[in-house]
Amino acid sequence: MPPQPSVPASSERVTTIVERTIIERDYAPTGIALLDEILGGGFLRGKTYLVAGETGCGKTIFSMQFLISGALRGEPGVYIAIDEPTKQLLNGLKKFGWDVSQLISDDKLLFLDMRTHFSKIYLRDERKKIEPKYIIESILKAAKKIRAKRLVIDPIAPLIYGGKSEDVLYAREFLREMVFALEKVGELTTVMTSEIPTGSTQLSRFGVEEFLASGIIVLSIQEINGGIERIMYIRKARWAPVKPSKYVFDILPGRGIVIKASLAEYLKKKGSTVSDQR
16 A cells, blocks of 8 residues: 555644744735745734835835735735826736726725825925924824725835935934834834935935834846846845845736745856846
């Protein structure tokens, strides 16, 4: 008689269920399967994460994948559009294969255009600074409207300045106050995106976002044997036993970001060399 497959004992099945329940309670899956596996379940619920990269590296796709994945799991999300009008963004998502109209109708997703939603908050007098509490209150009010569990601010810098003259010290204090207020809610997991200037080694505009964030994901483009590949670098993952590591990924219509392999494995397979394009 051929060997029969072993059946997990009842206690083992219970343990697996309990572990899965704990993971779902403590982590918000990003929607990127391998990334969630690497992080032990996803992003820590109620914490803030920074997704940094040059233009065209996939920051908005990452953010939307995070929100859509949550919405499909019954976790409503708010997207604050800074650089792109909401209508234009939704058209782009639809062409990409992500028609979110039903999720919006079902109050699973809420899109806010900074140009219109925050118009009454930003002051006409450029000599005056915006009180952080007004922006924070507006964001929390929007989140409460759909009982949001997830929030994306894409990107963070223009939200703070609102067209006003730059003041780094003010911006840093603004960010601290906002992150602390959002995390105080406890159930709102936030993703902020940050634009990295071409050729720069910095991770953020103000030099404080990376310290406030519980995790940092850096997206970049690198040349490998004459070809161009997208690279995801897990720079920081607080409270997760994850060493800094890089992964090769694709952006596929209708699916979003799909990790192919670790950069080390990819290079070994290809026998390749790497040139950073940033």
